Amino acid sequence: MEEKKIHRAHVLIVPYPSQGHINPTFQFAKRLASKGLKITLAITNFIYKTKKPPQPSDSVQIDTISDGYDDGGFSEAESIDAYLQNMEVAGLKTLAELITKYKSSSNPIDCVVYDAFLYWALDVAKDMPSFIGVQGQYPAYFEMVLNQFSNADRADLVLVNTFYKLESQVS
Template sequence: MKNIRENFGAHVVALPYPTQGHISPMLQFCRRLDSKGVKASLAITKHIFTTLKPKSDGHVHLVTVSDGYDDGGFVEAESIAAYLASLETNGSDTLGDLIEQHASTDNPITCIVYDSFFPWCLNVAKKYGLLGASFFTQSCGVNYVYYLAHHGKLSVPVFSPPVDITGLPPLDASDLPSFLDSPESYPDYLQLVLDQISNVDEADFVLVNTVYELEDKAVAHIACM
């Protein structure tokens, strides 16, 4: 990210999936960017903003996008599929609006760091000629398992454990992400976690929230994929 700041006077907008487990890592990343002299804005949904009324810490700027359910958020949607579809449609439109609003300011947006659950964000970034960075909140080992499942290299559900995956210890079915062990339980969420791999090869950067020393073998192997 250092080169982006030097060449472009970077303004990074980070867009997390609207749950705490995704917002918190992205917020910490934004604080890290700010400590390096990069302007960082965290984009949360309008519902979360009006409900929690978060205050800026003076370093990370808070901006909003819409998931289409500004009053009630997820609970207002009739189904998981409906919420995810609305989030993509309305999120794309309002993220575009946000980019346009900053275009003529002293701090135009130069890079979108988007939750890996939002592969559609890369389309928005490229539409406006911006850099796009996919941010994985899951560990590298989990990402690797999803990668194999997405490309059909790991059958779902797993019927014959243990599962032998290079770079990982032998895994039982219960060791795998629950969406893969019981795909019929939450089919829409299964599709969500698999789709995060769909265009990752086109992203300008891929960021993973992990501890390298704990996953060095998995990191080394997936880096060669």
């Protein structure tokens, strides 16, 4: 009798390209992987080449996208606005290419979890479930994200890093 191969859900996670976002996102990725999901963490080319990115493992693999500054990262940009604009243009293109690459693999991407600051990722992930990961640990930060990014209400789910004792006063 031939054994059927079970498809593991494949989650693509796209953190904002700074250590303060990548490290907690990698911990979240490992947690999801421990539940049996296949995880791909998409970091920028610059972070991958020059920083100490998380080491891929059997449970979490690393792939890359561009922020438009592949050789110098944020330090090449003349301003934060220029960096974010270039990252949106380059990120949209390379994130779409990454999803397409996996589409023809034996384990295509099933959903995308992206950092709230990368609101444009939703435009690429529009045909699959998409989740916003909010790094802040309190409701006011979440409200800022919803106010700042007009498409946050289009995501399938918003993930907020928090716990009950921190917000026991919030109903």
